[in-house]
Amino acid sequence: MKELEKLFNRIVQRVNINLRELHFDVSPYAETLFPSEQMSKFYAFYGITPDHPLDLHFEHSALAGSYFLGKCRVRNSLLYKSDIRGDELKRKDQNIRFDRFSLTMNRDELIDIEDSALVKTLVHNYSHDPETPEKFYIKDTLAMDYSNIHGSPCDGSFLGPFATVDLTTMRDCAIGTYSYIQAGEISHMDIAPGTIWVNSSGNFNFFYKYPSDALDEYVSLSPEKVPWGILIDFIEQRKVEFQRVFDYANIESIESVPKTSSLDRYAVVLPNMRIEGNVLVSQRAYLENSSLGKGSNAQENCFIINSSLAGYNVTAHGAKIVEADMGSGAFVGFNSFLFGKKHARLRVGKGCIIMPHTIIDIEEPLEVPAEHFVWGLIRNAAELAENSISLEKLGTLRGAFSQGRMHFEGDGLLLFKAFKDRISHILDVNGAFFDNGQKAGHAQKNQRLSLNTIQPFQFGDMEGMYPNIRIFP
Amino acid sequence: MKNYLVKNLMVPISEYATVTVGTTFLDALQVLERAQDAYTVNKYRHRAILVLDLAGNVVGKISQLRALKALQPESDMAKEVDEIRRFRFSENYLAVLRDKCRSRAEIIKKETLLEAAGKKVEEFMQAPTPGEFVSEESSLDIAIHRLVSGAHISLLVTRDDRIVGVLRISDVFAALFQEMMAAVA
Numbered sequence: 286m287k288e289l290e291k292l293f294n295r296i297v298q299r300v301n302i303n304l305r306e307l308h309f310d311v312s313p314y315a316e317t318l319f320p321s322e323q324m325s326k327f328y329a330f331y332g333i334t335p336d337h338p339l340d341l342h343f344e345h346s347a348l349a350g351s352y353f354l355g356k357c358r359v360r361n362s363l364l365y366k367s368d369i370r371g372d373e374l375k376r377k378d379q380n381i382r383f384d385r386f387s388l389t390m391n392r393d394e395l396i397d398i399e400d401s402a403l404v405k406t407l408v409h410n411y412s413h414d415p416e417t418p419e420k421f422y423i424k425d426t427l428a429m430d431y432s433n434i435h436g437s438p439c440d441g442s443f444l445g446p447f448a449t450v451d452l453t454t455m456r457d458c459a460i461g462t463y464s465y466i467q468a469g470e471i472s473h474m475d476i477a478p479g480t481i482w483v484n485s486s487g488n489f490n491f492f493y494k495y496p497s498d499a500l501d502e503y504v505s506l507s508p509e510k511v512p513w514g515i516l517i518d519f520i521e522q523r524k525v526e527f528q529r530v531f532d533y534a535n536i537e538s539i540e541s542v543p544k545t546s547s548l549d550r551y552a553v554v555l556p557n558m559r560i561e562g563n564v565l566v567s568q569r570a571y572l573e574n575s576s577l578g579k580g581s582n583a584q585e586n587c588f589i590i591n592s593s594l595a596g597y598n599v600t601a602h603g604a605k606i607v608e609a610d611m612g613s614g615a616f617v618g619f620n621s622f623l624f625g626k627k628h629a630r631l632r633v634g635k636g637c638i639i640m641p642h643t644i645i646d647i648e649e650p651l652e653v654p655a656e657h658f659v660w661g662l663i664r665n666a667a668e669l670a671e672n673s674i675s676l677e678k679l680g681t682l683r684g685a686f687s688q689g690r691m692h693f694e695g696d697g698l699l700l701f702k703a704f705k706d707r708i709s710h711i712l713d714v715n716g717a718f719f720d721n722g723q724k725a726g727h728a729q730k731n732q733r734l735s736l737n738t739i740q741p742f743q744f745g746d747m748e749g750m751y752p753n754i755r756i757f758p
Numbered sequence: 759m760k761n762y763l764v765k766n767l768m769v770p771i772s773e774y775a776t777v778t779v780g781t782t783f784l785d786a787l788q789v790l791e792r793a794q795d796a797y798t799v800n801k802y803r804h805r806a807i808l809v810l811d812l813a814g815n816v817v818g819k820i821s822q823l824r825a826l827k828a829l830q831p832e833s834d835m836a837k838e839v840d841e842i843r844r845f846r847f848s849e850n851y852l853a854v855l856r857d858k859c860r861s862r863a864e865i866i867k868k869e870t871l872l873e874a875a876g877k878k879v880e881e882f883m884q885a886p887t888p889g890e891f892v893s894e895e896s897s898l899d900i901a902i903h904r905l906v907s908g909a910h911i912s913l914l915v916t917r918d919d920r921i922v923g924v925l926r927i928s929d930v931f932a933a934l935f936q937e938m939m940a941a942v943a
Binding site: 474484494691694 | 838844845847849
């Protein structure tokens with residue numbers, strides 16, 4: 286048995302041991318997860334920049350097609366086409382606050398991945414666990430295609446395809462396909478597919494669950510089959526465009542991008558694109574025939590096709606916008622799928638908040654009024670009415686409230702403010718407000734980023750594995 | 759003080775309402791009615807039915823609460839309420855949802871009652887739990903502790919490996935009253 290296979294089997298067993306109390310067995314999903322023949326074909330790459338500390342440490346791991354930035358250690362792990370973005374990690378001497386506690390960092394924070402397998406997974410932000418402020422750990426965890434581990438230390442867990450865990454410490458949990466969890470801390474939970482849960486203890490609690498039959502059409506998973514559905518097909522149909530940007534070491538730059546904007550060389554850009562100032566386009570984003578207004582961003586695994594973004598729009602990790610016009614400041618959360626059609630264009634009013642993991646798939650034109658909060662599955666005007674609320678009304682909610690399949694309890698104003706503050710923070714760190722040399726963010730700093738590649742063993746028992754490497758300034 | 763033992767207070771199983779597995783809910787209720795009519799030892803009426811297997815062993819119990827639960831039609835919303843219990847909603851909110859759920863599903867209507875009447879007892883009986891047994895030679899003290907700690911309304915009384923009776927909370931309470939009156943006399 287080759288080293289790659291041994292390593293993978295070991296990771297699967299470690300994840301299963303952690304999930305034994307849930308009677309959750311990842312083995313059936315794992316068998317088809319890693320294309321072992323591909324693991325030696327793709328190089329890994331990392332960014333070098335004066336703006337982020339550099340310390341990369343790879344040990345007994347496979348890293349095919351994965352990207353690294355900042356401080357990161359990967360041991361006994363398998364990564365396939367994953368993005369490990371350490372550009373928002375905490376720094377030495379930085380002071381952090383948590384409730385009534387204040388803590389000064391005694392060293393730079395590190396992303397520490399151990400005994401884990403990540404497939405097309407995004408790891409970003411910083412550890413929000415005050416008990417491990419200097420280590421953003423991912424341990425004994427299996428994450429499937431297009432999952433997001435965002436500011437969420439994980440131990441002994443499974444994330445299904447398109448699952449997101451956000452600002453949440455997670456132990457021994459199984460997060461179902463297309464579920465989004467933001468709940469501070471969770472343990473020993475088996476969360477069904479299509480669960481959207483945003484909980485801030487003592488402040489608010491938001492819960493929505495997709496009807497399972499309808500969700501299955503978009504993305505589904507069973508032990509017998511790899512993930513399939515409209516979302517998977519959508520990405521597969523555009524896969525060929527990414528081959529060009531990954532096949533060449535140096536790719537021609539696009540002249541029309543303003544100096545204050547950043548277009549990652551691993552993004553796909555097809556005609557005819559218009560990009561204004563202070564725009565950030567991350568690696569693995571796919572842009573086609575669209576315009577990105579000032580201060581907008583398209584994060585990893587985003588698709589923006591035949592659409593317009595008026596300005597200051599956040600398109601969070603994995604979000605897809607097709608045949609849509611987004612008003613100024615409209616936010617689209619993680620892995621959302623806004624699927625307008627040529628004959629049925631989607632218009633989203635200014636200031637709208639499209640919750641993470643929202644699906645809007647329409648066959649008739651649809652308009653989301655300005656300043657609305659939107660969630661769940663929407664295929665027509667009736668479903669929009671059921672799965673949205675004006676921000677004004679949301680701000681007045683106190684106590685318990687349910688609408689359609691959504692349950693809410695707490696203070697609506699705090700939920701509203703939590704999202705608005707976070708959107709403002711995302712725009713700020715991405716450099717949307719850069720002006721006259723002030724308020725630089727990723728859009729400006731990424732212009733001082735260069736890339737290096739590293740290669741795996743091509744032959745023998747170690748084929749697909751990478752040599753142990755330590756990279757630091 | 760009379761120093762009651764469990765065997766002094768229990769209802770012998772021969773006088774209790776019993777049915778075998780496979781009995782329908784309606785037939786079980788009729789058995790309970792007949793057992794109550796026949797029981798004249800004291801004023802407290804039977805409130806549960808014991809379910810026996812074909813060999814005569816007690817394999818379950820149907821309390822009045824359990825019977826009422828069996829009457830409630832299953833609905834997607836009821837399942838949803840059960841599911842969201844894990845997601846940090848308050849008990850007050852869950853209670854509101856359960857009420858909403860009940861208001862959507864009428865119990866006292868012909869279709870619901872007919873459906874419930876045909877259910878087999880094993881579909882909704884409660885299997886005995888380890889803390890639900892007490893020896894017939896046990897004291898009133900032990901019986902009270904078991905009832906309270908397990909929040910039971912009756913205990914199954916054993917002799918060796920066999921269940922020989924039922925100790926009802928109403929009979930224990932009556933005995934407690936007698937003992938208290940004797941103590942203050």
